[in-house]
Amino acid sequence: MRPATQAVHLGRPPHEADQPLNAPITMASTYVAGGDLEYGRYTNPTWTAFEDALGGLEGGRCLAFASGLAAVGTLFDLVGQGEKVVAPRHSYTGSVLQLGDLELRGRVTPVLVDITDTDAVVAACEDASLVWLESPTNPAMEVADVPTITAAAHDAGAYVVVDNTFATPILQRPLEWGVDLVVHSATKYIAGHSDLLMGAVLTRDDQLYDVLKARRDLFGAIPGTFEAWLALRGLRTLQLRVEKAQANAQELVRRLRERPDLEEVRYPGFGGMIAIVLPNGGLADLVQHATELWVYATSLGGVESTLERRRRWKAEASTIPDGLIRLSVGIEDVEDLWDDLAHALDSARE
Ligand code: PLP
Numbered sequence: 001m002r003p004a005t006q007a008v009h010l011g012r013p014p015h016e017a018d019q020p021l022n023a024p025i026t027m028a029s030t031y032v033a034g035g036d037l038e039y040g041r042y043t044n045p046t047w048t049a050f051e052d053a054l055g056g057l058e059g060g061r062c063l064a065f066a067s068g069l070a071a072v073g074t075l076f077d078l079v080g081q082g083e084k085v086v087a088p089r090h091s092y093t094g095s096v097l098q099l100g101d102l103e104l105r106g107r108v109t110p111v112l113v114d115i116t117d118t119d120a121v122v123a124a125c126e127d128a129s130l131v132w133l134e135s136p137t138n139p140a141m142e143v144a145d146v147p148t149i150t151a152a153a154h155d156a157g158a159y160v161v162v163d164n165t166f167a168t169p170i171l172q173r174p175l176e177w178g179v180d181l182v183v184h185s186a187t188k189y190i191a192g193h194s195d196l197l198m199g200a201v202l203t204r205d206d207q208l209y210d211v212l213k214a215r216r217d218l219f220g221a222i223p224g225t226f227e228a229w230l231a232l233r234g235l236r237t238l239q240l241r242v243e244k245a246q247a248n249a250q251e252l253v254r255r256l257r258e259r260p261d262l263e264e265v266r267y268p269g270f271g272g273m274i275a276i277v278l279p280n281g282g283l284a285d286l287v288q289h290a291t292e293l294w295v296y297a298t299s300l301g302g303v304e305s306t307l308e309r310r311r312r313w314k315a316e317a318s319t320i321p322d323g324l325i326r327l328s329v330g331i332e333d334v335e336d337l338w339d340d341l342a343h344a345l346d347s348a349r350e
Contacts, residue, residue, distance in 0.1 A: 003057055003170055004239040011053035012234055023049030025229045042217050046225045050232040051200075054190065056236070062200040064218055064228055068185025070093045070221035071191075071199030073162055075085045075183060076130075076210060079108045083129035086153075088115040090140035091132065092163065092185075093315045102323065115144040122328070134163035135172075138300075139310045139326040140317075141266040141275050149178045154178070157209075160262055165301070168261040170242040171270050174203055188209040188301025189272075191231040192241050198223045198231050200215050228235035241303060242332040245272030252327070252341070261349055263323065273300060276326040281322035283348050284309040288325060290344035293336055305337055 013019040026045045031037040037045075047064045055062035066152075072095050078100075079085055087099060089112035099110040113121050115133060121144070125131055131153035135144040146162060153160045161181040162174035168189045185191055186198040199221075203209050216222060236263050253267045253274055255268040264277035274316065278284045288296045288309050297306045298313075306328045310316045329337065 001056070006056045007053065007238045008236055008270045010056040011051075011137040017301065020078035023232065025225055027122060027225055041222055043221050043227055044222075044228070046232075047228045048224060049236070050228045052082060053232055053235055054169075054184075054186070054200055055202060056135035057235075057269050058164070058175055058202040059169075059173055059174075060204045060309070061206070061214055062176045063090065063201045063209070064223045064231075065199035065201065065216065065222050066221045067197040068092075068183070068187055068199040069098065069203045071183050071185075072163075074099055074215050074219070075181060075201065076102060076108065076276045078159065078208075078211070079130050082106065084109045084111060084123045085128055085130045086113055086128045086158075087113050087119065087131060087132035088113060088134050088137050088142070088144070088277060089141060089319065090115075090137040090317055092138045093313060093317070095132070095134070095163070096317070099338065104159075109154060110257050114142075115149075117213045117280050118145045118148055120253065121149050125149070125152040125156045125158060125199075125313045128153065128156055128158040131158045131160045132163070133161065133174075133216060134165075135301070136166045136271065136273065138177055139324060140272075140320060141268055146174055146179065150178050166271055166273050168238060168242055168271075170239050171246075172208040175202065180205055180335075181206065186231050187303075189238065189242060189245075190235055190301075191299060192229075192238065192303060194297075194299060194306075195306065196224075196227040196303035198227050231290065241331055246330050248272070248334045248337060249274055249327075249329040249332070252329060252338060255338055259345065261345060263321075272329040275328060277321045278325065278348070281309060281311055282327050284323040285312075286348040288342045290347045291340050293332070294344070295328075300326070302328065303331050305330035305332060 035067040051062035102108045159180045165185045182202040184200045266275040
């Protein structure tokens with residue numbers, strides 16, 4: 001099956017008389033003993049349906065988590081006491097904050113790198129226990145040479161993780177490059193409607209799967225059943241949403257690049273995320289408040305377009321320009337998106 005078909009068909013009950021077409025919402029804290037399920041912290045048939053669908057799309061086994069950061073934290077927890085973690089200095093702020101917290105407590109030794117500098121990342125892989133990649137990065141929009149870095153990390157005996165939240169398995173399947181683990185904020189494109197938080201981890205390594213499943217069982221960072229059901233419903237249209245958001249983004253980038261008032265338009269060439277850089281934070285603040293259609297909101301990957309100046313967050317890296325606005329392009333009509341955005345940019349100039 002190809003991805004669009006997988007997204008629609010995986011994780012459904014069997015084609016048998018009287019079966020519903022969709023996996024039901026199984027609300028259960030416990031199950032009649034003697035079978036495989038036992039208790040609601042260990043498994044849930046609605047999570048399993050979601051995991052089967054996303055697992056098929058990424059080409060690995062999936063574990064659903066309560067949020068993207070719950071999944072990220074579970075992966076950082078794989079690192080042994082004091083061991084080295086290489087990560088992009090422009091990883092999602094929450095991931096960098098977790099690393100900082102672990103470093104403060106002497107748990108891990110993070111080394112933050114520029115992931116576009118492949119030679120430097122390869123050199124940093126020496127002695128590493130975990131190489132964390134996010135590609136494209138949030139919100140710097142940098143792209144890593146994942147296959148080359150993965151080979152170097154494996155030579156050093158390190159695991160490689162890719163945060164695939166921005167690209168989604170429709171545009172990039174890192175497990176096919178030999179990456180050990182993929183992580184998602186399923187809150188974003190996977191679920192796609194800005195109405196829930198969820199995370200996911202994927203791997204082809206059965207031993208890693210068992211370790212992570214045991215951690216999820218023990219620490220309980222599990223998704224709600226209704227969230228899993230909604231996320232699976234959202235996943236059904238992933239390919240359509242990603243294709244439309246990407247087509248809109250590509251057209252917007254073409255037009256934005258013609259505007260002399262922007263210092264930079266950052267776009268990796270694929271996906272629905274764009275970063276534009278205005279000359280200063282004040283102008284960027286004006287723009288984020290001037291749109292009517294684009295919603296001034298954090299988060300991304302929903303059907304509706306959103307924008308925000310990233311440095312409004314104290315924790316955002318100081319190397320992210322003060323005037324950088326992250327645009328999450330939705331699936332609306334591109335002409336409406338352009339009219340609103342161009343009007344907001346014009347009004348900030350006046
Ligand atoms: N990874 C990336 C790339 C993100 O953008 C985010 C959230 O914005 C996360 C992880 C964390 O996910 P969540 O907010 O679902 O915990």
